[in-house]
Amino acid sequence: MDTAPAYLRNHQREWEQSPHAANLAWFKDAAFGLFIHYGLYSQLGRHEWVQFREKIPVREYEKLYDTFAPAKFDADFITDLALEAEMKYINLTSCHHEGFCLWNSRTEAFNSWNACGRDLVRELGEQCAKKGLGFFTYYTHVLNWRHPYMLTRDLLPIARPDYPNGDPRYELRTPADNAKYWEYAHKCMAELAELDVPLAGIWLDIIAAYYQVPDLVPIEATYALLREKRPDALISFKQGATGTEDFASPEFHFRSQGDHFRKQGNEKAAELADVAWEKNRLKHNEICMTLQENGWGYVKDTPHKDADTLWGNLAYARANNCNLLANVGPLPDGSIHPDDIACLREVGKRIRKHGLPGAEAALLPGQKTLAAGA
Template sequence: MLNRRQFVQNCSAAAAALIAPGALRAAPVAGVPGYLKDFAGIYATDPHAAALKWFEQAKFGLFMHYGLYSQLGRGEWVMFREKIPVEEYEKLAPTFKPDKFDADFITDLALEAGMKYVNLTAKHHDGFCLFDTGRGSWNSVATAGRDLCAELAEQCQKKGLGCFFYYSLLADWHHPYFYPRQYNFMARPDYKTQPDQYKYEKDEDFQKYLDDALGHVNTLLTNYGPVAGIWIDPLMGFYGRPDLFPMQEIYDGIRKRQPHCLISAKQGITGTEDFAAPERSGRSLEDIISKRYGEKAGAIAAHAWASNKTKHNEICDTLQPHVWGYKAADDDKHLDAPEVRRRLAAAFDMNCNLLMNTGPLPDGSIHPIDIGTLRTVGRHIRDEGYPAPAPMTQEPAHKKKKDKAGAAAQ
């Protein structure tokens, strides 16, 4: 059995594999990425500085949460919240048909909305990947014959948009060797009995997960052209077991692979992230993390936020209330264009970009309400420019619906 020091060394070695030149399966990105063409002079001497300068001016991005969960129409955490057994959730894979996921249309819509980058959930917490992982069949290529990340990356490169990949490094409800719920309530759904699919017995087993996860990240950085950024989530997954994740080594590996590739992990982990990306409002999570995971974890969170809060950051928000993946019950509650502009202004007031999410429908098409909203926002930007920075004067409100009596109902 490995001792604790050997385990940590092996985890660091797995992260270092991102750096090792021999692990590359394709040549490094050649030339200036299209989305950085206006920063070619800076890129020539410092690709990372060029990317940061671009990000400061990017202002507005499109986020998309799409996956197996979209078929159920109850949000991206449906497996967790409804405690869907692993074997039952796996039955969604053969029925996943992203027939109307159209990367050409999506990128045109982003441009029409005044956006400069697009971020897709390459892997969410259910572990299902939207790219060719080269590892097993829990991905859209194996089940649907579609590499959605490749399709999006191609269109982004063609049209000068930055292509970000959201990757759930810090939680995986499907992988046999992710750490168990006893360390963190969100690590696994709260099943009455542990599924046979979960094999973790000791800390050393976690390395098997880490090897697969970092292999995924390496694949994205190797085979998918210039990646504008890796967007790591969920933050609380780290703070449940901070000793298991060699984050700085992982960051170093990403930057070695693609020096222009930016890194974010919500409010932050090491403080060396390129930008923070809190949900809806920019604030520290130190108190919450301390209460859940102890003072040591809280101190890590405090340091990370102190290091990141003065950077040019990003606020992530969603066009539908509460959840990020498609939720059918909220079809009449999506944000309208004036509210999106208000949130743009609020993000600018915090020295942040706004990353606005849409949850594609089960077939991969963009919700028609969101299409109309984003087009209207883009028209206002073209006619009037981006809104001036302005603080939120009240809690952000989604569109209210009228109940049968005509009164406003949430």
Template structure:
């Protein structure tokens, strides 16, 4: 990365993004709670994680955003997988990525207007493209367009007292050469007729290359963007396909070491030691589906994790579109109404859950006009 580009990114994000984990630890010692936990200062001084859990239980409502290269195509966030787009062809989208209307100031104001208390952005989805300065050979927004979108969002969240969460696709990566193959899990790779030359996994030991890169990126999210309210892992089926390859407790331990207040989620649960579960829509486990796809042992792991997490204050995630999370043009006239969202929110809260409501920004990064109007109506009562 050139010095000029580094200076540009630094200037665009302000001085806040220069905070690192060491400064966060010093903040704890000086009783300076992260902005979203200021009302929980006394609890934070005694136990940062407990303060975060109390805040999360009170939050009730959050904004989810699936935004990435797939947004340019407008055909679902799984478009690379579903249409078997070759890796080299999909990579060309990075040259077209221009989030000119991604406005973190507007997004966070809109979340506040809707009554939301936190925002969760896809820092990396299953295509492996990062929305932050990940230093992963150009496969990120900072290299593609000179924008660190995670940093921009983090800065605005902290200025306004919103919790900043980062979604991270740990259990699938269709771009990384050393993620495991389809023989272990059908969602691991698109179903290409021939193995792309970019894919180099040959034995289990090769997976360590992926883990080193992924954990390095997670560490970067926790050391370059100030206080992170939570890390949200996905897709759970990728974990159940080869749970032995993922050292989850070590990953969780490192997250809590770097930022003791940072909450951890992994959908219905990978180990059961997550701080909350976040199932999609219906709010249940997928034990039967897991048993059918991956066998009884995987189903036992899933059932144990779900039982452990079910008793906690959890989160249900849903999306403004009928089913897709990333922008899908075919659904332009089918977004949820304010009445439908209020019903979802009431149902989630009645089940001891927050509602994490997703919007898929348009290719230019702007929020869909229908969703803007709905969120504003939510705030007006």
């Protein structure tokens, strides 16, 4: 008889019948998770999109590889902190839009193992398994600013930084060349799906790009690959692409991206977003939010949330039948910001004393105090 992973210890019977169903049942009760955005961008402390926003050339950005030193990225401490906060799972950005992988990838040499001898994905996955936490891996499968065959800006404006004279790294000449990128991305995702640690799910990004160029994203092939390689793992892709995702995970607000694209005059993207959202919105979903303002990756000298605000955000998620995935952006050395540590520990104390918050405590994103009558 197969034994369920430690985080599914209360779902052994479901596991014996269907590991995927066991994961789904567990997720519905998980309530609270920790999101971690960490990468080369953390060294600069100016937002995880710093390469794109500041138009840093690929060759120059790659120099951060040589100085990546996660000496204080401590998976043991991080998992203990999540447990202190009464969280049930952790999601790590295994590869963000910069293209730097946090595991010992066979496909992508631009990775943490080659940079400093650390496989952060494995380290965190093993600690989650040991301590009974679910483990998700984030992968940015529609954006990669380093890959030679990523789309051009005329096809997708966020596909590359707006370099005045282009960048010699980029080799795509026709949309058909993009197939080389997808072959690469699928190999990377297959590696994550085949990790030999318990894996609660694979969390994909970036849905806004998909809505703009759906015909250039082989989403059905991606989902088929992941389900073949890891049939027990849950799949999420923000608000959703096809509506067949196991859960949606919008940022900050529980809503479709349809209105966002309508304001931009992109009705086709808006309709696609709304259709997918309608298929997913009644599921048990997730809302992801940050513990710091102005970015998901580490930002210097920016305000951080206090426990009252996070408590209200957790209540908002629960009022919408969602888990809350609360994000931290570790400092350049991999340590967690002291303000975030204090906030998470305080919320954990409240949960142990009072239980999870009810809807009456809900705070809308950006709201600092409860509205009158709330």
